[in-house]
Amino acid sequence: MCKPSLIDAHIHLDLYEKEEREKILKELDLYSVESLITVSFHLQSSKQNLAFAKGDGRIKAAAGFHPEQELPSDSEVDELLAFIRKNHKDLVAIGEVGLPYYKMKEDPSLILAPYIEMLERFIIESNRLNKPIILHGVYEHAPIICDLLEKHSISKAHFHWFKGDSKTIERMIRNGYLVSVTPDVLYEKEIQQLVRAYPIQGLMVETDGPWRFEGVFQERMTHPGMMHRSIEKVAELKSMSEAAVYKQLVKNTTEFYDL
Template sequence: MNTPIRLIDTHLHLASMQFDGDRSDVVARAFDAGVAALIEIGYDLASSHAAVALANAHPAIFAVVGIQPNHLHDLPADWIEQVRTLASHPKVVAIGEIGLDYYWMKSPPSEQEAAFRAQLALAGELGLPVVIHSRDAMAETIAVLRDAARGPGVMHSFSGDWAAAQACLELGFYLSFSGPLTFPKSTALHEVARQAPSDRILIETDSPYLSPHPHRGQRNEPSRLIYIGQKLAELREQSLAELAPQLWQNALNAFPRLAAALGDGK
């Protein structure tokens, strides 16, 4: 590693076909950039299996398994049992990404909510945190989480305003910032980043999506986590070197199985 800064990319999709040609190089570049651990996120059964396979193959990669609201069609009848079985793997650190998506609306809201609640219940049963996907459905997502009393967990690629952020924080969730934090017009998000408690913030790339400035529109990769960390530090009037240890500890606190595997990271 060529930098003393250690970061954890708390959300990416390294199993994506967009990395089929250079996956090993992408991982190597991440490590060289100071990204010392990666959390691979499932969004359907196939990607959840792939996440576990990647975690098996790489000591510094961990997995999250679950069914995202845009992938509820054609699920087998035993899908929740399959997620439960995958979650028994020791390197699975959370259930996710799960939630509501009213932008694409690929399944009716009632079906999305039913799958969301089923996976929240599974996470509670297994004692695992959850990784939440919410798009154009923040109020509805918060209502379900408030009713289900589910925390801790992570609000993936948080995009709400300060009022939504406060509601998520009150429920015990961490706010995870991604590439849009670096966009000049993301002023409401900048305000959230300034005000959020230092012990409840995380960073992620969501690779291969949401590439940060100055690489916006390109395939994203975990080595670019540094840009998001730098922007978050700038907004909080810190250096990344000052902020990085807090971000590391926050990730360990958010994902207890990750903490058990990494310890203090030294």
């Protein structure tokens, strides 16, 4: 029986090997995957993802600078923002942007202020262009990002693979921000708790591929088809029918990204 359709709200399509990417695109219909929101690491990544989107209508590109890397120069940020302005009609969002939580865990001497300044530039641009923003912000960095979003009156914010405290989760729910969960919802208690706490109208599913998962997904290439298992788990955690969850999550993603 054909599965109901779903949308991968966060994938790094350009980071897959060419053969893997071709396999995924060939199998989207087989797994009832309507669309892929492919996010970017930097300018070159943004250009590559936009090229994919122009070649396949199921691919929706976002342009941004992933924070878990060395800071770019001001001129590099200027160039990326110019690219976003020039191509904003062909982009569904600005992202992935945020703060370097894991990089700071590895190097506590890293100074956060320049990353906050860079993120604010992307937030200002998302406001100016009226584009959703896709955020990498977890634990103690999430309230900092919420402060910036509130400062600039941003409502269309998507925190992907979110992890954080209950107070921040409540704040995000009040502000109407969306969160997406990966296949680790099958085995991570923290993510399961997030799903229980968050209203179904604020949830999406993602893979964050090519990042790999554990449990039943151990040593398997991350494929958008895995999200069907995520939906099953979300339905169980929310005490809802799978059909209702599929319908609501596609609605959430379609409306948020104006697909």
